[in-house]
Amino acid sequence: MKVTYLGTASGIATRTRNQNAILLESSGRYLLLDGGEPLSIPLIRRDICCDRIDGMVISHMHPDHCGTLPQLLATFIIQHKKTPFTVYLPSEGVEPFKIFLRAVYTAEPIVNFPLRLLPIPEQGPAAIGDFRMSFLRNNHLKGAAAAMKASSPGCRGESYSTELFCEGKRIIYSGDVASCLDLLPLFDKPVDLLMCEMAHFAPEDFLELTAKIRPGVTAFSHFHPKFDVHPELLLKDVFDHYPGRVIFSRDGTSFDI
Numbered sequence: 001m002k003v004t005y006l007g008t009a010s011g012i013a014t015r016t017r018n019q020n021a022i023l024l025e026s027s028g029r030y031l032l033l034d035g036g037e038p039l040s041i042p043l044i045r046r047d048i049c050c051d052r053i054d055g056m057v058i059s060h061m062h063p064d065h066c067g068t069l070p071q072l073l074a075t076f077i078i079q080h081k082k083t084p085f086t087v088y089l090p091s092e093g094v095e096p097f098k099i100f101l102r103a104v105y106t107a108e109p110i111v112n113f114p115l116r117l118l119p120i121p122e123q124g125p126a127a128i129g130d131f132r133m134s135f136l137r138n139n140h141l142k143g144a145a146a147a148m149k150a151s152s153p154g155c156r157g158e159s160y161s162t163e164l165f166c167e168g169k170r171i172i173y174s175g176d177v178a179s180c181l182d183l184l185p186l187f188d189k190p191v192d193l194l195m196c197e198m199a200h201f202a203p204e205d206f207l208e209l210t211a212k213i214r215p216g217v218t219a220f221s222h223f224h225p226k227f228d229v230h231p232e233l234l235l236k237d238v239f240d241h242y243p244g245r246v247i248f249s250r251d252g253t254s255f256d257i
């Protein structure tokens with residue numbers, strides 16, 4: 001399985017980092033994890049065939065994770081995509097997205113490939129192509145949902161971390177969290193790859209998270225602006241004696257697991 005970081009910044013892009021987006025490849029098929037801006041552009045520039053992209057997981061409804069979906073679908077239309085595209089997204093975003101896609105003329109029948117926008121199941125498995133997955137609700141949007149409760153009762157603060165299985169590997173994708181300790185329930189079994197954000201917790205907390213189970217590989221991305229230029233230097237003290245392999249991703253970082 002191959003992991004490619006298309007974007008590694010957090011809320012806004014920086015001089016060298018696009019917003020958060022990750023591309024997973026298994027047996028020539030692709031799955032996207034989140035989509036900040038830009039998303040179509042790095043796919044086009046890598047000659048990724050749209051018919052090989054089976055779907056996308058949107059961890060929560062912040063624009064740096066879901067904002068590019070309409071343009072991605074518009075790109076697929078122009079590229080004459082024929083194969084199905086499945087999107088798992090928070091249930092609070094499904095109907096608003098469908099309405100918005102109709103408003104920007106990016107819905108059936110203009111979308112002429114099978115498009116499924118499905119609510120993330122809080123219990124039970126899901127699958128896109130060869131990737132099986134389940135989801136863990138985290139606390140990233142708890143404060144935002146409380147602030148918007150009166151004016152926007154439809155905002156339920158749904159934010160998820162994702163557990164993926166592919167090619168016999170167990171992979172955890174944090175999405176955005178309130179603290180990396182939100183991930184603790186997923187650390188009950190060995191982890192082959194942890195893809196973790198680095199914007200919403202103290203790096204030292206990470207050592208607490210991985211005290212009992214250390215991921216085979218940990219790849220950080222979605223960097224807080226303070227870590228933008230040289231995360232490997234700024235976080236050296238924390239990870240100097242960390243026994244697992246640690247990757248401080250940049251846009252274009254790609255590796256096999």
Ligand SMILES: [Zn+2]
Binds near residue numbers: 010011062064065
């Ligand atoms: Zn984010």
